[in-house]
Amino acid sequence: MPIRQLSIFLENKSGRLAEVTTILGEAGIDMRALVISDTTDFGVLRLLVNKPEDALKALKESEFTVSLTDVVVIATPDEPGGLSKVLQLLDKSGIDIEYMYAFIGRKSGEAPAVFRVEDVAKTVEVLKNNNIRVITEEEL
Incomplete structure (x- = not known):
């Protein structure tokens, strides 16, 4: 995705x-x-x-x-430490982030973040397996 x-x-x-x-x-x-x-x-x-x-x-x-x-866009929880939890998960999974940025989302309670990573498929799999919502192009 x-x-x-x-x-x-x-x-x-x-x-x-x-x-x-x-x-x-x-x-x-x-x-x-x-x-x-x-x-x-x-x-x-x-x-x-x-x-x-x-x-x-x-x-x-x-x-x-x-x-x-290709980039991965996720919906981080819009709460203190929400992004930190995602970054720790990616680090523990051996996923290096080349760069990232965030923007204001359309849904309350979510803070979308964009990640450029080497292995998009692995990143999406890790995120989904840990109940992190991956945003699709249609949702943007």
Whole structure:
């Protein structure tokens, strides 16, 4: 149950983020979550959207460097220590997290978190076997 995430490489210059959001808006793409990290020369914008294939096509047509990667999105309990329990479980299961980010969910009591891991299938299995809800692309 991986979710496809867009990774867009952006030069660190004024207006590039606005350009991406304009292209996606004009293509009818709805953004669900985003995070951006940067260095002095470039940034990487990571997005979860409602139509990842359409977004990929629209951005490539506009000559952006963009790729799709699989991530796992879970519903952590929205309570103190909720994320810690999940991270401890993944650590004990030998699952390394390349990066993660979180966003505001639509359901009360849940705090969605996005994980980029090497072995998506193993991660989903571990989470499900420990009653951690894995969010599907349709639920986003």
